Amino acid sequence: MLELAILGLLQEAPMHGYELRKELATKLGTIRAAISYGTLYPTLKRLQTAGWIGTADTADSDTIPPLTSKRGRVVYKITAEGKERFAELLAQVGPETYDDAGFGVHFAFFSRTDRATRLRILEGRRRRIEERREGLREVLARASDRLDAYTLELQRHGLDACEREVRWLEELITNERSGRPPAASAGETPPEPPRPHQDRP
Amino acid sequence: MLELAILGLLQEAPMHGYELRKELATKLGTIRAAISYGTLYPTLKRLQTAGWIGTADTADSDTIPPLTSKRGRVVYKITAEGKERFAELLAQVGPETYDDAGFGVHFAFFSRTDRATRLRILEGRRRRIEERREGLREVLARASDRLDAYTLELQRHGLDACEREVRWLEELITNERSGRPPAASAGETPPEPPRPHQDRP
DNA sequence: TTGCGATGTATCGGGCCGATACATCGGGCC
DNA sequence: GGCCCGATGTATCGGCCCGATACATCGCAA
Numbered sequence: 001m002l003e004l005a006i007l008g009l010l011q012e013a014p015m016h017g018y019e020l021r022k023e024l025a026t027k028l029g030t031i032r033a034a035i036s037y038g039t040l041y042p043t044l045k046r047l048q049t050a051g052w053i054g055t056a057d058t059a060d061s062d063t064i065p066p067l068t069s070k071r072g073r074v075v076y077k078i079t080a081e082g083k084e085r086f087a088e089l090l091a092q093v094g095p096e097t098y099d100d101a102g103f104g105v106h107f108a109f110f111s112r113t114d115r116a117t118r119l120r121i122l123e124g125r126r127r128r129i130e131e132r133r134e135g136l137r138e139v140l141a142r143a144s145d146r147l148d149a150y151t152l153e154l155q156r157h158g159l160d161a162c163e164r165e166v167r168w169l170e171e172l173i174t175n176e177r178s179g180r181p182p183a184a185s186a187g188e189t190p191p192e193p194p195r196p197h198q199d200r201p
Numbered sequence: 202m203l204e205l206a207i208l209g210l211l212q213e214a215p216m217h218g219y220e221l222r223k224e225l226a227t228k229l230g231t232i233r234a235a236i237s238y239g240t241l242y243p244t245l246k247r248l249q250t251a252g253w254i255g256t257a258d259t260a261d262s263d264t265i266p267p268l269t270s271k272r273g274r275v276v277y278k279i280t281a282e283g284k285e286r287f288a289e290l291l292a293q294v295g296p297e298t299y300d301d302a303g304f305g306v307h308f309a310f311f312s313r314t315d316r317a318t319r320l321r322i323l324e325g326r327r328r329r330i331e332e333r334r335e336g337l338r339e340v341l342a343r344a345s346d347r348l349d350a351y352t353l354e355l356q357r358h359g360l361d362a363c364e365r366e367v368r369w370l371e372e373l374i375t376n377e378r379s380g381r382p383p384a385a386s387a388g389e390t391p392p393e394p395p396r397p398h399q400d401r402p
Numbered sequence: 403t404t405g406c407g408a409t410g411t412a413t414c415g416g417g418c419c420g421a422t423a424c425a426t427c428g429g430g431c432c
Numbered sequence: 433g434g435c436c437c438g439a440t441g442t443a444t445c446g447g448c449c450c451g452a453t454a455c456a457t458c459g460c461a462a
Contacts, residue, residue, distance in 0.1 A: 002417080002418080018441055018442085026344055029337055032418095035418085035419095037441095038419060038420070038444075041442070042417090043417085073440090095451095108351065139227050148312040150311035151228055151309050154305065154309055157231070182354040203448080237449065237450050238410095238412075238413095238450095238451095239412090239451070240449045242413085243412090243448090274411085275410090275411075296420095
C-alpha cells in the first residue's frame, strides 16, 4: 500500500524522505495521520533494491529547488520500471484494495486510473462496507441485551458511519457512471476533469 | 490494546481462543473486523507467561457448556493479578488511548470505568479529532489547487466524518457531565445504568 | 468408510509503528 | 566571533498485528 503511494508521489516529482512524508500526510491525511520514518526508510530501501526508484544524492540538485543547502539529503526519483510497477499496482484490485487503507490510497490516485477500474473499486468498497453494516445490524438486533449501553452506543455510531459511507459511495458511483467526475460539491475546483493520463514514450 | 480487550472479556467469563475471537468481533466490530489468530495466540501466550491469565485445558469444563465434546481446547481464565492489570490498563490514559483503536477499546469498557476517567478519555479523543479536522481544513484551504478533484473529495469526506465525530463526542460529554449514561438514542436498552462495578472478594 | 465442512490451535514472514539516536544548518544572542 | 537551539534530515530497533498456511479432530452424509 505504501509502495503504491510512494511510487505515485515520486511520479509527480523527485523528492527526499522528509518531503515525501509531508506530501504523504497531506494527500492521505484522511487515511493515516503521518507515515512513520520507521516505515518510510525501510520501504524506500526496498523499492530501491527492487529497482523501482533510484537515488541521486544532491549533486544534481537542479530538479530540487535549493531549499536549504548542499548536504546529505538523498533525493529519490522513480525509474522506468517503477512507472510500470505503479501502473500495475494501480490497476490490480484484490481484497486488500477494499479495506480502509487500501481504498484510500487507490482513491487518492483515481485521476490516474481508468473509469472501469474506478467503478470496480468503488463497488467493491461499497460491498465491503455493506457487509460491515450488516454485521453491525445483526449484533444490534441479536445481542443488544447481552451488551452494555456504552458498547451499544459504539455500535450505533459505527452503523451510522457505515450508512453514511455507503451513501457517499453510491453518489460517487452514480457520478462515475454518468461520465462526470467527483462531486465538485461545495466550493473549489471548477475545472480539471480527471484524464486517465498515461505518460510514457 | 488487545491485551486490555482480552483481559476485559475474560473477566466476564472463561473462554477458549475461538470464542474469544468471536466475542472480540461483536464487541469491537466497529474498530476491527476480526482479530487474526496470528495476533491472538501469541498475545494469549504472552499474557499467560506474564501471569495475567491461566489455562485449564478442558478437564474442568464445568464452566464451559459442553459445546462440542472433550478435546484439546484450551480454556483461558483471568487470574487475580490479571484483574489488577486490567484495572490498571483501564485507568491509565496515554496518547495511544486517543487513536482509533485505543479509544474504541477503552470506550467498549466504559461501564467498568469511573466517570472522571470517562470524561478525560472523551475529551482527549475530541481534542485528537479536532486536530485532525483542523489539519484537513488547512489542506483544503491552502493546497486545494495543488490537488486533483478526487483527492479533494477524499479530504472533504474525511472532514465531514471528523465534524460528525466531534459532535457525537460533544453529546456524550454533555450526557456524562449531567449524570445520565450514554445516549439511549433510538430504540433499545431502556434500563441498565452503567455501574462502575468492581467485583472482587 | 470415505470424504467434507465446521471447529479449533498454532506458526511464520512481513508491514507498519513509536522511540530513539544521530548528524547538520540557519539564526538569535551575548 | 563563538555558542546554543530548533528545524531539517537520515536511519535503526523492538514489538504489535496481519494474512497465509498448516495441522488435527469431530459430526454427518453419501
